[in-house]
Every structure is written in structure tokens, then in C-alpha cells.
Amino acid sequence: MSLVLHNFFRSSASVRVRAALQLKGLTYTHVSYTLRQGEHRSPTYLSLNPQGLVPALQLEDSTVVAQSLAIIEYLDEVYPKPLLLPSDPLDRAWVRGLVHSIASDIHPLNNLRVLQYLGQELDVIEAGVTTWFRHWVAESFTALERQLADDPRRGQFCYGDSPGLADICLFAQMANNRRFEVDMTPYPTLATINTNCLELPAFVDALPESHPHAG
Ligand SMILES: N[C@@H](CCC(=O)N[C@@H](CS)C(=O)NCC(=O)O)C(=O)O
Structure with missing residues (x-):
């Protein structure tokens, strides 16, 4: 399974993760949630991410990482090229x-x-x-x-x-x-x-x- 980004097109926290994935040249697929219809509060999504906010990134082994900054820092550690945070x-x-x-x-x-x-x-x-x-x-x-x-x-x-x-x-x-x-x-x-x-x-x-x- 490839990386799966649970997100919404207009969500700025989702924009952050999409930009980070793309800067690192990583391929991923999308699962979309329409926030105004409350799809991020559905039992299915809450079982993946109990925080009920997008984005969440599902890794190859199905582990789910929530919170855009946590996701991006994880990606920066595992796929360090190019680094998104300075080393100093x-x-x-x-x-x-x-x-x-x-x-x-x-x-x-x-x-x-x-x-x-x-x-x-x-x-x-x-x-x-x-x-x-x-x-x-x-x-x-x-x-x-x-x-x-x-x-x-x-x-x-x-x-x-x-x-x-x-x-x-x-x-x-x-x-x-x-x-x-x-x-x-x-x-x-x-x-x-x-x-x-x-x-x-x-x-x-x-x-x-x-x-x-x-x-
Ligand atoms: N601190 C979180 C914020 C996530 C967040 O608030 N996402 C918004 C979209 S940008 C959301 O899911 N909103 C749903 C709501 O407000 O009900 C992160 O950085 O991932």
C-alpha cells in the first residue's frame, strides 16, 4: 500500500502536508472528506483518527499519523531529502x-x-x-x-x-x-x-x- 493522505482540498493543514509530500517527491493517494458535511466526524474516520481533524497520513503498514506538523516532521526524519527544517x-x-x-x-x-x-x-x-x-x-x-x-x-x-x-x-x-x-x-x-x-x-x-x- 502506498501513502494515503486523508484530507480535504480546502483545508490549509492538508495543504501543508501535500506541499511537504510533493517537495520530497513522495507519491500518495487521497481520501477526501467534505468538512462542511461533517465527513471528518464519521465513525469510519474517527476510527482512523480519533482527533477528527484532517489531515492524517496513513503509512504503508496502515499506521496513522495525525497532526500536520507531526506528519511533516516524521516525513523529514524518514525522507530527509530535501530537509524542511535546518540542521543547526x-x-x-x-x-x-x-x-x-x-x-x-x-x-x-x-x-x-x-x-x-x-x-x-x-x-x-x-x-x-x-x-x-x-x-x-x-x-x-x-x-x-x-x-x-x-x-x-x-x-x-x-x-x-x-x-x-x-x-x-x-x-x-x-x-x-x-x-x-x-x-x-x-x-x-x-x-x-x-x-x-x-x-x-x-x-x-x-x-x-x-x-x-x-x-
Ligand atoms: N493542528 C491540526 C489542525 C487540523 C485542523 O484543524 N484541520 C481542519 C482543517 S484545516 C479541520 O479538520 N477542521 C474541521 C473542523 O474544524 O471541524 C493540524 O495541524 O493538523
Whole structure:
């Protein structure tokens, strides 16, 4: 059995893993779940991944790995070419700091279930949900722009001239940002890094619109 990615075309955490698999040249098949229809809460999926979130990666021996960052770090250890995290511990910590500014500080606040809770349980109107989304992006993107703009560790990508885990998280967040029409004018460095990612087929093929089950 090949690698199987349980995912959803529009899920940014899924975009992360698709980009990592493709940067590493790994082949995989898709099983798709439509989140708005709650397919990720089905007994079948929960038996694979009790966390009930996508993505999850099923390995050749059927073992399931959950959580996008855990999956990508696993892939980086088992298939180290190309490395997505620097080998120097201090540089690795710096890159992880960028990663978590997006993956831990933006994404959980802007996840589908949170936005649905705001709208459906707290009666926040659609414009309020959009303001919420953009607010949490701005909190982290303002800091990231400041961190990256003049840092000598940055090259074409967040760290040097090869794409890595921070670029993957930025690129995936950008896919979400487009749906909420986030203005990138205040973040020229982040916008340029995202443009550089879009030069690479591995990233383009990870976009929601490139997914075989996009709909
Ligand atoms: N920390 C998790 C987040 C996974 C996650 O939240 N996935 C979203 C899609 S991007 C999801 O499954 N949402 C379903 C929901 O909110 O009900 C990861 O990085 O894998």
C-alpha cells in the first residue's frame, strides 16, 4: 500500500502536508472528506483518527499519523531529502518559531469549527467572522513581517534559498487568507516569499484548486 493522505482540498493543514509530500517527491493517494458535511466526524474516520481533524497520513503498514506538523516532521526524519527544517538547533528553533506563529497562533483561532461556533452558537454576523479572521492573521503577520524583513537568515524563502516548513505554513495560510480577502500590502516580505513558493510545482500542486477532488 502506498501513502494515503486523508484530507480535504480546502483545508490549509492538508495543504501543508501535500506541499511537504510533493517537495520530497513522495507519491500518495487521497481520501477526501467534505468538512462542511461533517465527513471528518464519521465513525469510519474517527476510527482512523480519533482527533477528527484532517489531515492524517496513513503509512504503508496502515499506521496513522495525525497532526500536520507531526506528519511533516516524521516525513523529514524518514525522507530527509530535501530537509524542511535546518540542521543547526538554533536555526531550527528560529524556523519553528515562525511555524508556530502561524500554525499555533493563527490557525486554531480561524479553524472551521471556531468560525462555525462564532456564527452558529454566538450569532456573530458574517462580517464579524471575517473581521475576527483578519484580526488574528494581522496579529501574527505583522510580527512575522517584522521578523523576516531584515533578517540575514532569510533568502528567497523564510530560511535561505530552499523552501522549508515555515514557507509551507505561510503558503497554506495564504490559501485561507485569499478566501477572506486579506490585504497583503502591509506584508511585502511575506507576499514575496509566497510568490517564490508559487514558482515551484510542488507548491502549486498543493493548492486547493489543484486537488483531484476540489469542488
Ligand atoms: N493542528 C491540526 C489542525 C487540523 C485542523 O484543524 N484541520 C481542519 C482543517 S484545516 C479541520 O479538520 N477542521 C474541521 C473542523 O474544524 O471541524 C493540524 O495541524 O493538523
